[in-house]
Amino acid sequence: MRTLALASVCAFVCLAGEPRTITLTGTERMKFDHHDITARAGESLHVVLKSVGTMPKAAVAHNFVLVRDGTDLDRFTAAAFNARETDYLPPEWSGAVLAHTGLAGAGETVDVTFVAPDKPGRYVYLCSFPGHYAQGMRGVLTVK
Numbered sequence: 515m516r517t518l519a520l521a522s523v524c525a526f527v528c529l530a531g532e533p534r535t536i537t538l539t540g541t542e543r544m545k546f547d548h549h550d551i552t553a554r555a556g557e558s559l560h561v562v563l564k565s566v567g568t569m570p571k572a573a574v575a576h577n578f579v580l581v582r583d584g585t586d587l588d589r590f591t592a593a594a595f596n597a598r599e600t601d602y603l604p605p606e607w608s609g610a611v612l613a614h615t616g617l618a619g620a621g622e623t624v625d626v627t628f629v630a631p632d633k634p635g636r637y638v639y640l641c642s643f644p645g646h647y648a649q650g651m652r653g654v655l656t657v658k
Contacts, residue, residue, distance in 0.1 A: 533558040534553075534558065536559060536562070540565045540566070540618065540641060541566055541567060542574055544645070544650060546639075546651060546652070549652070550653060551653065551656070552656045554630065554657070554658060555658065556629060556630060557629070558630075559627070559629070559630055561578050561628075563578045563623065563624050565618035565621065565622050565623070567620040568620055570620075575617040575619050575643050576617065576643060576646065576651070577643065578614060578639055579611060579614040579640050579641070580611070580612045580613040580639045581637065582611075582612055587638060587647065590604070590642075591640070593607055594647075602643050603642060612631065613628035614626060636655070637655045637656075638653070638655075639652065639653050639655055640653075
């Protein structure tokens with residue numbers, strides 16, 4: 515009986531909008547340590563991205579960018595390549611971005627809190643720093 519009561523409190527807190535924290539690590543191998551995240555539709559998420567390595571931020575930095583389903587990722591990342599002034603988030607593609615962090619250099623941490631899409635599906639997240647997506651720095655947020 516006590517377990518059911520505790521579960522009910524957890525369900526209430528989650529529905530009330532308390533974010534669930536997901537910690538990702540970005541490495542100089544241009545990979546996230548987690549490539550799959552699962553969330554409920556409308557769930558509040560807090561993504562914390564830690565960048566590890568020794569290279570200078572100008573050479574290697576990481577971000578977390580969640581994009582809308584159906585986004586042309588090759589075109590998005592090509593545009594990001596030329597968007598240094600906006601931390602490699604191309605302004606002309608702002609409508610495709612659902613959530614993003616700033617850039618994190620070695621030893622830095624960035625974060626973002628957002629609500630998972632209401633529509634179930636698979637949403638790509640990636641690092642938009644030049645070349646990182648092509649090297650495999652991406653994952654999928656599956657919304658159920």
